[in-house]
Amino acid sequence: xxxxxxxxxxxxxxREVGRAAVAIKTKQTQLLLDYGVMIGSEPGFPMHVPSNExxxxxxxxxxxxxxxxxxxxxxxxxxxxxxxxxxxxxASLLISDLIHLTGYxxxxxxxxxxxxxxxxxxxxxxxxxxxxxxxLRLLDAGHIPGSAQVLVEANEKRVxxxxxxxxxxxxxxxxxxxxxxxxxxxxxxxxYADEEHSSRIALEKEFVERVNEVVxxxxxxxxxxxSVGRSQEIACTLAAxxxxxxxxMDGMARKVNRMIMNRTTYVRDPQLFMNAMHAVTWSAGWKDxxxxxxxxxxxxxxxxxxxxxPAAFYIQKIGKKQRxxxxxxxxxxxxxxxxxxxxxxxxxxxxxxxxxKAKVEHFDFSSHCGAGELKETVKQxxxxxxxxxxxxxxxxxxxFARWIREETGLEAIAPKxxxxxxx
Numbered sequence: 001x002x003x004x005x006x007x008x009x010x011x012x013x014x015r016e017v018g019r020a021a022v023a024i025k026t027k028q029t030q031l032l033l034d035y036g037v038m039i040g041s042e043p044g045f046p047m048h049v050p051s052n053e054x055x056x057x058x059x060x061x062x063x064x065x066x067x068x069x070x071x072x073x074x075x076x077x078x079x080x081x082x083x084x085x086x087x088x089x090x091a092s093l094l095i096s097d098l099i100h101l102t103g104y105x106x107x108x109x110x111x112x113x114x115x116x117x118x119x120x121x122x123x124x125x126x127x128x129x130x131x132x133x134x135x136l137r138l139l140d141a142g143h144i145p146g147s148a149q150v151l152v153e154a155n156e157k158r159v160x161x162x163x164x165x166x167x168x169x170x171x172x173x174x175x176x177x178x179x180x181x182x183x184x185x186x187x188x189x190x191x192y193a194d195e196e197h198s199s200r201i202a203l204e205k206e207f208v209e210r211v212n213e214v215v216x217x218x219x220x221x222x223x224x225x226x227s228v229g230r231s232q233e234i235a236c237t238l239a240a241x242x243x244x245x246x247x248x249m250d251g252m253a254r255k256v257n258r259m260i261m262n263r264t265t266y267v268r269d270p271q272l273f274m275n276a277m278h279a280v281t282w283s284a285g286w287k288d289x290x291x292x293x294x295x296x297x298x299x300x301x302x303x304x305x306x307x308x309x310p311a312a313f314y315i316q317k318i319g320k321k322q323r324x325x326x327x328x329x330x331x332x333x334x335x336x337x338x339x340x341x342x343x344x345x346x347x348x349x350x351x352x353x354x355x356x357k358a359k360v361e362h363f364d365f366s367s368h369c370g371a372g373e374l375k376e377t378v379k380q381x382x383x384x385x386x387x388x389x390x391x392x393x394x395x396x397x398x399x400f401a402r403w404i405r406e407e408t409g410l411e412a413i414a415p416k417x418x419x420x421x422x423x
Contacts, residue, residue, distance in 0.1 A: 005026075005155065005157075005422045005423070006024065006025070006026055006152075006154050006155050006157040006159065006184075006185075006422070006423040007023075007024070007025040007026075007420060007421070007422055007423070008022065008023070008024055008025075008159070008185065008187070008388070008420065008421045008422075008423060009022070009023040009024075009025070009418070009419070009420045009421075010022055010023075010388070010390065010415040010416070010417060010418065010419050010420075011023055011032075011035075011046040011047040011049065011417065011418075012035075012036070012038075012045070012046030012047060012417060013034075013036070013046070013065070013390050013391050014390050014397070014414070014415050014416055014417050014419070015390075015392070015393075015394040015397045015398075015414060015416065016038075016392075016393070016394070017065065017191060017391055017392060017393070018036065018037070018038035018039065018044065018065045019036050019037055019038040019044055019045060019046045019065060019069070020034045020035075020036045020046075020065055020066045020163070020390070020391060021033070021034050021035045021036065021046035021047070021069075022034065022161060022187060022390075023049060024134070024152055024159065026132070026133050026134060026154045026155055027133075028132045028133045029055050029131060029132030029133055029134050029154075030049075030053055030054055030055055031054075031055060031056050031057070031058055031131060031134060031136075031152070032049065032054055032056075032057045032058065033058050033060065033150055033152075033161045033163075033187075034057075034058070034059065034060055034066040034067070034163065035057055035066075035067075035069045035070045035072070035073070036063070036064060036065040036066040036067055036068050036069055037064055037065065037068035037069045037098070038065065039064060039065070039068075042102075042105045043068070043069075043098075043102055043105055043106060045069050045072075046069065046417075047417060047418060051072075051073050051075075051077055051079065054073060054079055055079075055080075055131055055132055056079060056080045056081065056082060056131050057070055057073060057079060057080075057081045057082070058081075058082050058083065058136065058138075058150050059081055059082065059083035059087055059088070059091060060083070060087075060138075060141065060147060060148050060149065060150060060161070060163035060164070061083075061087050061090075061141065061143060061144055061146060061147035061148065061163065061164065062086075062087050062088075062089075062090035062091040062093075062094055062144070062146065062147075062228060063094070063144065063164070063228070064094055064095070064098055066163060066164070067087075067091040067094065067095060068094070068095055068098055070091075070095075070116055071095065071108040071112035071113045071115070071116045072107060072108055072112070073116075074108070074112040074113075074115035074116045074119070075107065075108055075112055078115055078118075078119050079119060080119050080120075080121050080131075081116055081119055081120050081121065082120075082121045082123055082129060082131075082136075082138075083120065083121075083122070083123065083138070083146075083148065084122065084123060084124070084125070084138065084146040084147075084148055084266070085122045085146070085263060086145055086146030086259065086260065086263045086266045087146040087147065087148070088117060088120045088122070089146075089259045089262075089263070090144075090145070090146060090228055090256065090259060092113065092117050093252070093255055093256070093259070094228070095113050095116075096110065096113060097252065099113065123138050124138075125137075125138055125139060125140050125148065125177070126138070126139065126177075133154055133155070134152060134153070134154040135152070135153040135154065136150055136151060136152050136153070137150075137151045138150060138151075139151055139176070139177040139179075139180075140174060140176060140177040141162065141163055141164065141165040141166070141176050141177075142165055142166040142167060142168070142169075142170075142173050142174055142175045142176035142177075142367075143163070143164040143165050143166050143173075143176075143229075143367050143368065144164075144173075144228050144229035144367055145172070145173065145228070145229060145232070145260050145263075145266045145267060146263070146266050147163070147164065147165070148163070149161060149162050149163055149165055149176065149177070150163070151180065157184045157185070157423045158180075158181065158182060158183050158184050158185075158383075159183065159184060159185040159186070159187070159423050160180050160183050160185075160186050160187070160385075161187040162176075162186070162187065162188045162189055162377075163189065163391075164189055164191070164367070164368055164391065165189065165368070165369060166366070166367050166368055166369055166373070167369055167373045167376070167377065168197075168200055168369075168373065169200070169268065170200060170233055170268070170365075170367075171204070171233055171236040171237045171240050171268070171269070171272065172229065172232055172233040172236050172267055172268060172273070173229075173233075173266075173267060173268050174268045176369075178377065178380065180381070180382065181382060181383075182382045182383035183381060183382065183383045183385040184383065184385055184386070184423050185385050185386050185387075185388065185421075185423040186378075186381065186385045186386075186387045186388065187388045187390060188374065188377065188378070188387060188388070188389055188390070189368065189369070189374075189390065189391035189392065190374065190389045190390065190391060190392030190396045190397050190400045191368045191369075191391055191392050191396070192366065192368050192369065192370045192371060192374070192392075192396075193371055193374055193389075193392055193396040193397075193399060193400035193403075194371060194395075194396050194399060195370060195371055196370045196371050196372055197364055197366050197370035197372075197373075198364060203363060203364065203365065204237050204240075204241070205241075206363070207237065207327070207329075207363045207365075208237065208238065208241040208243060210325070210327065210361065211238070211243070211298060211325075211327070212243070212245075214323070214324070214325045214359070215245045215296045215297060215298065216245075216296075217323055218296050218323055219296060219321070219323035219324045219325060219358075220292075220293060220294075220295065220296060220297060220298075220299065220318050220324045220325075221297075221298045221299070221324070221325045221326075221327055222299050222301070222311065222314045222315060222318045222324070222325070222326045222327070222358075223298060223299065223300045223301070223327050223328075223329055224301060224302070224303060224304050224305065224306050224309075224311040224315075224326070224328060224329075224330070224338060225253070225300050225301070225302060225304050225329050225330060226302060226303075226304040226330055227251060227252035227253040227255075227256050227302045227309075228256050229367055230304060230329060230330055230365060230367070231249060231253035231256065231257075231300050231301075231302065232253070232256070232257065232260060232267075232273070232276070233365060233367075234300050234329060234365070235247065235249065235276040235277065235279070235280050235300060236269075236272055236273055236276045238276070238279075238298065239272060239275050239276035239279055240272060243298075245296060245297050245298065246281065246292075246295065246296070246297030246298065247279060247280045247281065247297060247298045247299075247300065248280065248281045248282075248283050248288070248292040248297065248298070248299045248300070248301075249280045249281070249282055249283065249299075249300045249301070250282075250283040250288075250289065250292075250299065250300070250301040250302075250309075250310040250311075250314075251301050251302040251303075251309045251310045251311070252302055252309070253300065253301065253302055254282050254283070257277055257282070260273070261273075261274065261277055280300070283301075283310070289310060289313060289314070290317075292314075293314055293317035293318055294317075299314055299318075301314060304328075304329070304330035304338070305330065305332050305333060305336035305337065305338035305339070306336065306337035306338040306341065306347065307336050307337055307338070312337070312348075315337075315341075315347050315348075315349070315356070316348075316349045316350060318358055319347055319349055319354075319356040319357065319358045320349065320356075320357055320358070321357055321358060322357045322358065322359075323358075324357075324358040324359070325358050325359040325360070325361065326341065326356065326358050326359070326360050326361075327361050327362075327363055328341070328342060328360070328361070328362045328363070329362075329363050329365045330365070331366070332362075341356060341360055342360060342362055345360060374400065375403070375407075378404055378408055378410070379408060381410070384410065385410065386410070386411045386412070386413065386421070386423070387401070387404050387410055387411070387412040387413070388412075388413050388414075388415055388421070389401040389404070389412060389413070389414045389415075390414075390415065394414075397414035398414045400412075400414075401413060401414040
């Protein structure tokens, strides 16, 4: 191997969304940037790397497709894991839930998760950290609270891994930090490389107006939302527009609220966030759920795609009445109850697939860059980096890489699993 080279190896998350993992290696040191799972009927994992060949793992954020397989490196051993404090708080909650729901299929248990959390090294944004002969810094990714990009420097080479990121300010978060300096390589996501997001302010106004219309007409609005990030953003949006009616929050989102309340430096407007948290009623159980489903107001509850969680209970109550509404605020993966509801207007109610009478609408509160923001990121790059396009549908990765080559003249590649490159 060339003395000054820096090797990249793509272990997962290539031409797909899920099980993100990138290995970065010098002559002395190997780091893993994320090590997630693919959530399906059985969890899918990235390519295996022997634990004795790994010096540390860098966690960019808590979502399971980036964090969920890290405990593998704590089976019969210990590896340091670097990330933000809030990412570890949230990852502990999400991986614990993963073990609870799919433990039968996992090669690790709670004891490995506990070992992982004991071996966490907390980094602040832009804090310099050295591991062997690699220097790294985490930059705010603007994706979910605590999320980070990773800037790696070694052997006079500089590589940026965006992970999941969003450059647009939202009610909850600042947009991503893009002060990268000159780069030799960029590893960038492409989730929405073929899709533009609407203006955030216009989206918020339309959402709040529609919520008000339904509630003031005596209806209840169910907002199925991811526990981490989306639930809190919806609460902050309603608070920012001085929504005057009842807002109930349920499910795992309540635990997430507490974690973020303890670390408000990770949100854009701590005062707005605390106001939103104090304005919502936190459901305390089935009595509260039944009451909330019968009165005008908003219910924010996981699961964001209606695949379980209290939202699966609420849809059965709220879906039966025309004056109610279900406002989906997350991407709905094909095959999920939320996608079925959006496309065909039907859902499981009282044990049968029935037509939902409530109004059903979708609002694109995405936490990823849209096509315009992704292209702008590449256009503004300094240096002459090679761009590796990952974390998107196969056609998105290839299409975005082709656009980069044709429009910017940079070398761009949509790698496959196992592919190796030298930065």
